[in-house]
Amino acid sequence: MSYINKIFISNNFILWDYMENDIAINYVKRIGKHIKVNYVESWNNSVQNTSPCQSLYKHIKFCFKQDFHLIKLPEPLRVHVTKFRTLDYRFPIQNGRYESTAREERLCRLCDAQVVGDELYFVLECQNVRLTELISQYISPYYSQSPSIDKLSELFCNNG
Numbered sequence: 001m002s003y004i005n006k007i008f009i010s011n012n013f014i015l016w017d018y019m020e021n022d023i024a025i026n027y028v029k030r031i032g033k034h035i036k037v038n039y040v041e042s043w044n045n046s047v048q049n050t051s052p053c054q055s056l057y058k059h060i061k062f063c064f065k066q067d068f069h070l071i072k073l074p075e076p077l078r079v080h081v082t083k084f085r086t087l088d089y090r091f092p093i094q095n096g097r098y099e100s101t102a103r104e105e106r107l108c109r110l111c112d113a114q115v116v117g118d119e120l121y122f123v124l125e126c127q128n129v130r131l132t133e134l135i136s137q138y139i140s141p142y143y144s145q146s147p148s149i150d151k152l153s154e155l156f157c158n159n160g
């Protein structure tokens with residue numbers, strides 16, 4: 001009860017002690033909607049403005065719901081794609097965040113290009129021999145010819 005009371009008070013619903021049961025049910029529904037709206041708004045704000053989401057995630061995640069195309073993937077692949085989409089990997093761009101390395105110094109370690117190792121670079125641009133073999137094997141040349149964040153977004157949104 002005190003947890004619910006805290007939620008009510010933190011959302012400016014302070015009349016809990018005076019409500020009848022049926023009123024409380026409606027109130028709980030309204031509060032639930034209010035909390036959900038606030039959470040989704042906070043999530044949207046976070047996706048659009050936090051540093052980790054700037055390189056890829058904000059370009060592929062447009063609304064707060066499960067992405068339909070992920071459901072279609074076999075589970076092992078879905079896990080890898082989801083990890084990639086949610087920055088759960090060890091690219092220099094991500095590791096550098098935890099090591100307090102300046103963004104421009106988070107360089108690709110698979111080649112000598114001295115380029116920031118972000119998602120776009122690894123998936124569509126890096127010239128590492130093994131990586132280019134994988135890219136040519138699994139990704140249409142359309143994406144790696146003149147690569148861009150729009151093409152990477154298209155690839156991960158599976159809209160094309």
Ligand SMILES: [Zn+2]
Nearest residue numbers: 108110111126
């Ligand atoms: Zn590279």
